[in-house]
Amino acid sequence: MFSAVISTKPFNLILSTTDSSAGIRYTTNGSEPTETNGVIYAGPIPVSRTTVLRAAAFKTDYLPSVVVTHTYLVRLEHCVAVVAGVVHCHAY
Numbered sequence: 811m812f813s814a815v816i817s818t819k820p821f822n823l824i825l826s827t828t829d830s831s832a833g834i835r836y837t838t839n840g841s842e843p844t845e846t847n848g849v850i851y852a853g854p855i856p857v858s859r860t861t862v863l864r865a866a867a868f869k870t871d872y873l874p875s876v877v878v879t880h881t882y883l884v885r886l887e888h889c890v891a892v893v894a895g896v897v898h899c900h901a902y
Contacts, residue, residue, distance in 0.1 A: 816883045822854035823882070827867040827875070836865040842877055857882050 825834050835848035836855070843866045851865070861882045867875040 815880060817857075818885065820856065820858035820884060823857050823863070824854050825851050825865055829867065829869060832867040832869040832872075832875075834865055834867050836863055838863055840864070842866075845874065857884060859884050 825836065827834055834851035835843040835845070836851055837843050837848045838861055840862060841847060841864070843864055845868050848864075848866075855863070857863075861884070862879065863882065864877055864879045866877045
């Protein structure tokens with residue numbers, strides 16, 4: 811699963827799973843989180859710049875969850891050329 815989120819300012823990302831006894835691992839380098847790869851989620855993750863985050867839940871004696879990937883676009887600048895030749899820029 812993949813999605814993108816646009817934010818105008820930094821925020822703290824909270825991950826959760828429906829099974830409180832499962833652990834969550836996440837990566838921000840594009841690699842797939844596994845039972846041995848990735849950071850063990852322990853609390854809100856500060857997102858202050860554009861970040862691709864991949865996460866999955868793990869529980870002993872169970873198959874891992876599907877890996878979920880989200881791209882968080884933070885503080886983007888967007889410019890649009892107007893017919894009169896003027897360029898308008900907006901920060902997102």
